[in-house]
Amino acid sequence: MKVIGCDFHPSYQQIAMLDESTGELSGRRLAHPTEAQEFYRGLREPVRVGMEAIGNALWFERLLTELGHEWWVGDAARIRAAAVRQQKTDARDAAHLLELMLAGRFPRLWVPSPAERDLRQLLLHRHKLVPMGTQVKNQLQHLALNQGVRRGHRLWSQAGRTRLGELVLPPWTARRRKDLLALLDTLEQSLAELDRAVEALARPDAQALMTQVGVGPVVSLAVVLTLGPIERFRRGKPVASYLGLIPREHSSGGRQRLGALSKQGNPFLRTLLVQAAHVAVRHDEELRRHYLRLAQRKNRAVATVAIARKLAVRLYWLLRRKAWETGKVGSTQGSPSHSVVEALKPTA
Numbered sequence: 001m002k003v004i005g006c007d008f009h010p011s012y013q014q015i016a017m018l019d020e021s022t023g024e025l026s027g028r029r030l031a032h033p034t035e036a037q038e039f040y041r042g043l044r045e046p047v048r049v050g051m052e053a054i055g056n057a058l059w060f061e062r063l064l065t066e067l068g069h070e071w072w073v074g075d076a077a078r079i080r081a082a083a084v085r086q087q088k089t090d091a092r093d094a095a096h097l098l099e100l101m102l103a104g105r106f107p108r109l110w111v112p113s114p115a116e117r118d119l120r121q122l123l124l125h126r127h128k129l130v131p132m133g134t135q136v137k138n139q140l141q142h143l144a145l146n147q148g149v150r151r152g153h154r155l156w157s158q159a160g161r162t163r164l165g166e167l168v169l170p171p172w173t174a175r176r177r178k179d180l181l182a183l184l185d186t187l188e189q190s191l192a193e194l195d196r197a198v199e200a201l202a203r204p205d206a207q208a209l210m211t212q213v214g215v216g217p218v219v220s221l222a223v224v225l226t227l228g229p230i231e232r233f234r235r236g237k238p239v240a241s242y243l244g245l246i247p248r249e250h251s252s253g254g255r256q257r258l259g260a261l262s263k264q265g266n267p268f269l270r271t272l273l274v275q276a277a278h279v280a281v282r283h284d285e286e287l288r289r290h291y292l293r294l295a296q297r298k299n300r301a302v303a304t305v306a307i308a309r310k311l312a313v314r315l316y317w318l319l320r321r322k323a324w325e326t327g328k329v330g331s332t333q334g335s336p337s338h339s340v341v342e343a344l345k346p347t348a
Contacts, residue, residue, distance in 0.1 A: 005098030006051040014090035016098040052076040078107040126194040133187040214280030236313035245309040277307035
């Protein structure tokens with residue numbers, strides 16, 4: 001079998017290839033996409049290709065899958081940490097990837113299925129449209145305030161929209177109002193359609209998460225799609241680390257030094273969990289007490305992130321229990337630090 005270390009770039013890739021049957025080692029540079037397609041289509045037998053996790057490589061993954069080749073994706077940070085030489089070139093990076101694969105030290109990552117990644121695009125698209133709608137509303141609020149109309153959130157009621165439309169404005173200001181209102185209507189219609197799609201596509205494991213206060217269809221589906229198979233995590237603490245909800249640490253000599261959040265992991269889900277934490281502390285007494293205690297000792301921002309971390313761990317245990325009930329995972333050491341059942345919403 002041939003093993004290939006691939007240093008992938010947007011316009012080309014540098015490969016290092018070993019033929020295990022003959023021991024022949026070779027390397028070359030392949031331009032994207034034509035030369036790369038010709039090379040991989042010309043291979044007579046399936047090969048194993050290893051590369052760092054990188055964006056904009058979906059076409060390459062589809063190509064390898066179509067041709068029956070094996071595709072490995074590795075943790076870029078751990079791959080870079082394993083390289084000790086101070087001389088960095090594309091050829092050496094490809095050779096380093098090949099060396100890790102042959103030595104059994106390649107830090108392989110879980111990769112979601114194409115269908116799961118398409119669902120992620122649904123959530124990401126909605127996530128990007130929400131701030132666009134907020135920006136449009138802020139501009140319309142500015143126009144209204146300049147005309148002495150101060151209604152706050154009531155400006156978006158039917159009466160507020162009517163009052164906004166009746167304002168007498170100069171020609172180009174009126175044109176701006178017209179375009180912004182049309183854009184707002186379009187965004188709100190798109191968001192409503194996306195929300196209905198998210199609710200319709202909710203899987204059983206995602207529905208189980210919605211029993212937690214503060215967690216709706218968007219957050220629950222995002223958690224399921226981001227964490228993947230729950231058996232990847234043996235406890236709740238690695239989940240918080242995976243999402244970047246733990247502090248940096250540089251402790252030595254018996255002295256502990258903690259820094260800001262590591263922010264390693266999925267920033268999209270981390271943002272959703274922080275938003276969910278704002279809702280949870282208003283309706284969950286246990287989380288509210290913890291939030292108020294931390295806010296008094298530290299500050300509100302630190303307290304909110306701590307609640308987001310607790311939410312992540314709670315959701316992990318809900319998924320773990322769901323997987324155990326369906327026989328996907330067995331019993332494991334450790335347990336949630338609170339009663340999961342007490343935190344659930346009443347069900348009919």
